[in-house]
Amino acid sequence: ISLKRVFAGGEPLAPHTAARFASLLPQVSLIHGYGPTEATVDAAFYVLDPERDRDRLRIPIGKPVPGARLYVLDPHLAVQPCG
Template sequence: VSEEADADSLAYIIYTSGSTGTPKGVAVEHRQAAAFLSGMQGQFPLTEEDIIMLKSSFSFDASIWQLFWWTMSGASVYLLPAGWEKDPVRMIEAFASEKVTTAHFIPAMVNSFLDALETEPAETRTRLGRTLTRVFAGGEALSPLTAARFADLLPETMLIHGYGPTEATVDAA
């Protein structure tokens, strides 16, 4: 039996402990996911020139925009090879070689990325800043110190701290 999906159909269930610490499944309908993606496109428009890096696990709600947002604009997606998401030096190489414009990090990984970036020559940072136009950080609080380091090392790249409960369909603010 096949059934067509509509806006009220279940898109996915993601498990979280959220702020309560008690594991639970959060059901997200197509409508919610589409509204989130539409909001992202409205606030941070992608174009055919953009390349999103897919590096989040499918079990992390941030993967939703990495998987689908690019399809709304004719942009492209670059799938980071397995294991590279834990290696900031490899990610820097991929950002540069693939001309990635948009990526997501948890704030702890932003710090590791910045540590690796500090060891790179200034021309590498400058070249990266010309192509990497936006980095989203979410999943935990982003410290002002980390944001300031980011601005010092990549002044041309926008850093967006998206945050919110899983129930809000990825980010709420």
């Protein structure tokens, strides 16, 4: 197969979808892009690993794209710690 990577973005990636992808295409990297839905611009990314991510309840949003910073805020707009 010549397919190397698949980028998924726009909505949270369901763990069962990631697991199904890994079972069907184990040699293909799945990258979860995360950003504002209005434009499907990714602000963060997470490269999935079928072994590491097998039992996750949620797929992380990952790291900021190069040249960007990522802040996660609570409902009161207070910056939250990693994790």
